[in-house]
Amino acid sequence: MTSFNSPFRSPLFWRLLISVCIANVLVLMLGGLLTRSFIAYSMQQAFDWPALAQAANQAYEKGGHDGLDAWVRQQREQGVDATLYENGEPLREIRMPTTIRHTLPDWLSSGHDIALNPWPGFYIAVQNVSGSDGHVRQMVAVSSARSRVPPRTREKILLIVEWLLSLLTIGIIGWWVARSVSQPVEAMRAATRRMASGEFTTRVEQRWLGQRDELGQLARDFNAMAERIEILVAHERGVLQDLSHELRSPLARLHLILDLAQHSTQPDEAAAHFRRAEEEIVRMDRMTAEMLALSRLEGGLPGMLHESVDLTELLKDRVAAAHIDAEARGIVLQMSEMGPMVVQGSGLLLERAVDNVLANAIKFSPVNGTVHIGLTAPDTQLELRVRDHGPGVPQDELDLLFRPFFRGTNAAQAGGHGLGLAIVQRVMQAHGGEVEARGADGGGFEIVMRLPMYQPAESV
Numbered sequence: 001m002t003s004f005n006s007p008f009r010s011p012l013f014w015r016l017l018i019s020v021c022i023a024n025v026l027v028l029m030l031g032g033l034l035t036r037s038f039i040a041y042s043m044q045q046a047f048d049w050p051a052l053a054q055a056a057n058q059a060y061e062k063g064g065h066d067g068l069d070a071w072v073r074q075q076r077e078q079g080v081d082a083t084l085y086e087n088g089e090p091l092r093e094i095r096m097p098t099t100i101r102h103t104l105p106d107w108l109s110s111g112h113d114i115a116l117n118p119w120p121g122f123y124i125a126v127q128n129v130s131g132s133d134g135h136v137r138q139m140v141a142v143s144s145a146r147s148r149v150p151p152r153t154r155e156k157i158l159l160i161v162e163w164l165l166s167l168l169t170i171g172i173i174g175w176w177v178a179r180s181v182s183q184p185v186e187a188m189r190a191a192t193r194r195m196a197s198g199e200f201t202t203r204v205e206q207r208w209l210g211q212r213d214e215l216g217q218l219a220r221d222f223n224a225m226a227e228r229i230e231i232l233v234a235h236e237r238g239v240l241q242d243l244s245h246e247l248r249s250p251l252a253r254l255h256l257i258l259d260l261a262q263h264s265t266q267p268d269e270a271a272a273h274f275r276r277a278e279e280e281i282v283r284m285d286r287m288t289a290e291m292l293a294l295s296r297l298e299g300g301l302p303g304m305l306h307e308s309v310d311l312t313e314l315l316k317d318r319v320a321a322a323h324i325d326a327e328a329r330g331i332v333l334q335m336s337e338m339g340p341m342v343v344q345g346s347g348l349l350l351e352r353a354v355d356n357v358l359a360n361a362i363k364f365s366p367v368n369g370t371v372h373i374g375l376t377a378p379d380t381q382l383e384l385r386v387r388d389h390g391p392g393v394p395q396d397e398l399d400l401l402f403r404p405f406f407r408g409t410n411a412a413q414a415g416g417h418g419l420g421l422a423i424v425q426r427v428m429q430a431h432g433g434e435v436e437a438r439g440a441d442g443g444g445f446e447i448v449m450r451l452p453m454y455q456p457a458e459s460v
Contacts, residue, residue, distance in 0.1 A: 023173040027166045047080075049115055053127035053139035056084050060091065061131055068092055075141075082141035084129075096142045100124055108138055184208040184215045188222055200230040247284060249359060253324060254280045308454055309347045311382055312338050315375060318354045322362060330368040333358070338375045341382050342454040345431040353427040353435075356420040357386045357447045364390035364445065380453050381433075387446040392439050401437050424449070 052075075059071035068084060072092055075082050081094040088108050096104075107114050107126045114126040123143040130136050187208055194202040203226055204219040211219070254277055261273030319333050326333050343350070361371045365388040372387045393401065402425040421437070424447075428435045433451040440446040 019173055019177045023170045026173075027162075027169045030165055030169065047115070047123060047125065047141075047143070049113070049125045049127045049139070049141065050129075052080075052082065052125075052141060053129040056082060056139045057129045057131050057137060060084055060137075061133070065091065080141055080143045082139060085138045085140055086135065090140070091137075094140070094142065096124075096140075100142070104140065108140075181215065184211065184219060188219060191222065191226070195226060195229070200226065200233055202226055247288075249325075249355075250280050250284045254284075256324070306344055307347065308342050309345060309350060311341045311343050311350070311384065311451070312375060313340070314347060314350060315354060315373065315384065318351055318358060319373060322355070322358045325359070326362050326371070329362065329365070331362055331365050332370045333362075333373060334370055335373040336375070341375060341377055343382060343431065343451045344454045345451075349427045349430065353424045353449065354384070356424050357449070360420055360447075361386050361388040361390075361445075364388055366390060377453060380455070382451045382453050384449040384451075385446060387440045387444055389440075389444040392443060392445045393437065395439065398437050398439075402435070421447075 056068065056071055060068040063070065068091055072081075072083055072094065081096065083090050083092045083094045085091065085108055088105060104126075111128065112126075113128055114124075116124050118124065123141075125139070125141045127139045127141070128136060129139060184204075188204055191202050191204050203223045208219045209216060209223070257273050257277045257280065261270045261277065264270035264273060315335070319335050322333060358371070358373075365371055369389050372385070374385045376383050376385075401421050403422065421435075425435050428449055428451070431451055433449065435450070436448045438446055438448070
């Protein structure tokens with residue numbers, strides 16, 4: 001069943017939402033600022049007060065109070081409140097600030113024309129005008145924060161400006177948001193293409209990993225996936241190399257057994273060789289399966305069977321299997337007596353580890369030499385020791401023996417590919433144990449494998 005996360009828990013959702021809100025707030029703020037600037041600019045246009053006074057006087061003389069009322073309404077639409085005064089009294093009332101209304105009688109009685117701009121966006125004028133009847137009147141005009149541009153024209157201009165400003169602001173913020181989203185996506189796309197071409201070491205750059213949204217999480221997940229794929233591919237390659245190494249010895253034994261069977265003169269003797277050959281074929285098949293299981297285990301995949309294994313019985317069986325190679329060189333495999341010792345893990349993987357250690361000891365032992373095998377249980381660990389009396393290993397090479405394909409200075413004395421001890425170490429690690437290589441007292445070489453002893457749970 002597919003689960004859907006709420007968008008309200010998404011950092012990317014909030015990032016886009018907040019960006020859109022900021023864009024709209026900026027549009028409103030800048031639009032208001034531009035509107036005020038436009039009004040202030042239009043108000044700075046020069047007023048022709050004498051012409052305005054003549055027009056007011058003509059409207060009054062032609063139409064009386066009705067004519068003046070019509071003229072006042074017309075001027076108000078243009079952003080100017082104006083009227084005529086006669087003998088200090090208004091022929092029609094208009095709105096004006098209280099402070100101006102208190103000062104106006106003094107201005108009217110002075111008989112002077114007055115034009116003031118007491119604060120930005122506010123204009124007041126007193127203009128004397130003589131009528132055809134010889135009467136002197138004064139036009140009083142007040143213009144505040146309104147444009148003298150015709151209202152419809154003003155609305156169109158402001159609408160166009162706000163649209164342009166909105167598009168510009170949203171475009172800039174949209175570009176920034178799109179860029180912040182597209183850059184990490186493009187980086188991951190490029191990394192994906194490199195991965196597809198076989199560059200398994202490809203990773204998304206570090207600067208995209210710190211983002212605390214879905215894109216940052218996607219970049220981190222991609223790197224985790226790439227690392228996982230790289231490990232799995234390396235393990236798959238390693239298992240092929242290990243298999244090629246591991247199959248050499250059983251194939252050589254199988255060839256020897258078939259050769260002996262071919263030259264046998266007695267039917268019973270040939271049948272015994274064929275049975276031994278069949279056992280080797282079965283063991284190779286099982287070994288191939290367990291090597292694949294080991295690779296899956298190292299890759300974090302299921303595939304290793306955990307069971308109780310008696311290490312003593314396993315060791316006796318592998319020593320018996322190694323007698324063929326040992327007898328060919330006259331080498332004695334000397335195993336000390338020991339009781340049952342149980343560990344938890346894969347019996348076949350442990351067999352592979354023991355076989356590799358015994359094979360190395362036989363290869364590097366001198367002809368007619370002796371290989372000592374012992375199993376002890378100090379504390380809660382089992383220790384399996386295999387010691388030969390060969391040339392040994394220089395001290396500075398001991399830590400390198402477990403590297404795949406490393407062959408020491410004495411490796412020329414025997415064949416191999418440098419994978420045997422690497423496999424032993426991997427098996428020990430898969431079982432929670434460890435392996436140590438060291439020079440033996442009195443000469444030779446010793447391998448010590450340590451495994452945790454199986455502790456069965458106490459029944460309640």
